Amino acid sequence: MPLNSVLRGDCIEVMRGLPAASVDFVLADPPYLVNYVDRSGRRVANDRNDHWLVPAFEGIARLMKPDTFCVSFYGWSRADRFFHAWRRAGLAPVGHLTFPKRYASSTRMLRYQHEGAYLLAKGRPPRPAAPIGDVIPREYTGNRLHPTQKPTSILTPLVRCFCPQGGLVLDPFAGSGSSLVAARLVDRSFLGIELDPAMHATASARLSAGPRRRPPLPADVGAAA
Template identity: 55%
Template sequence: MTLMQRLQGGSVDFILTDPPYLVRYRDRRGRTVANDNNAVWLKPAFAEMHRVLKPGRLAVSFYGWNHVDRFMEAWRKAGFRVVGHLVFVKSYASSQRFVRYHHEQAYVLAKGDAAPPAQPIADVLPWDYTGNRMHPTQKPLRPLEQIIRAFSKPGELVLDPFCGSGSTLLAAARSGRDYLGMELEHRHQLTASLRVHSGMA
């Protein structure tokens, strides 16, 4: 949040982010996600995202389905308006309990009166398997590129304040956008920087 507070208000064209889901996540190798065990950051972070986003522009945020009420409250309190929902279909189950989890999800959020894109993307998109090699919740590039190309223009600035291994940043670079990422954990900062500068998928 400290880094976002340094940004000028209304300086970002599009936000694409995958924040912690508030589920105390631990993958099969025992890796965890910072701040996934509390919601102290949730409302302040989205308030800052709303502040730095230009009026009439969009943000896309992944979220944890079992805490959608808390995310929705944070988005609306910040001033965002929900304008769409995306589902990403996996060919594999990422985990299972009462059901097998075969999808990810994200909401499309607007700051003010945002215009629809010239070519809207489908609200159901395929999800490529990454193996989570670089991060416990690593996102694939293809759907991120589709989102970035739909909701921003070449040369515009894409922000990801929870950039993890840098997938959003690399997708933005490959789509001809400028990018700005923030990450709390130093090891992931290094991974993101290496990926972006080397073009490592």
């Protein structure tokens, strides 16, 4: 089992080669199925179709240890497809997280100023020793490294809360590696998988550079939320 690295390839194929029940926590930021294009013309791989969605989450569930958690971001306009995939994989929603922004990422019928993620359970995991709030303010990354880059500040409390000390965090859609950096910042092992060769190179370089600072303690995060 490779540790503390990001593998290049299709996550469905890569996960088939990994041992079952080997992962303590999954932090997934999959494509939202919305054919997203940012202002500079960048796209997200596999964001135009959902043929990968069910097999990817079935693979994720196979790798999760019994009674563990997965946090998955999702596209709100495709929520039905995500729920179908999660339930097919045997993952049950047990909580919802909201990440409000100080800015609108787009404006249509509303000004869209938050993102969401579901807390999913395989089996019956115990309650966290120090539960976090379900609203975590999101800072702006500038999307310099990825078209939908998440800040590590919203990911570190998730890893700290839902992955035990000494545990392994898996991100099958690693992108620029934010979740992997977050895992390292709170002293967890990690494994990422990324399909896009440019993003794989970015994540690998980012991990080689090392962490710059430690995130706030859980109490600080809860107070801010």
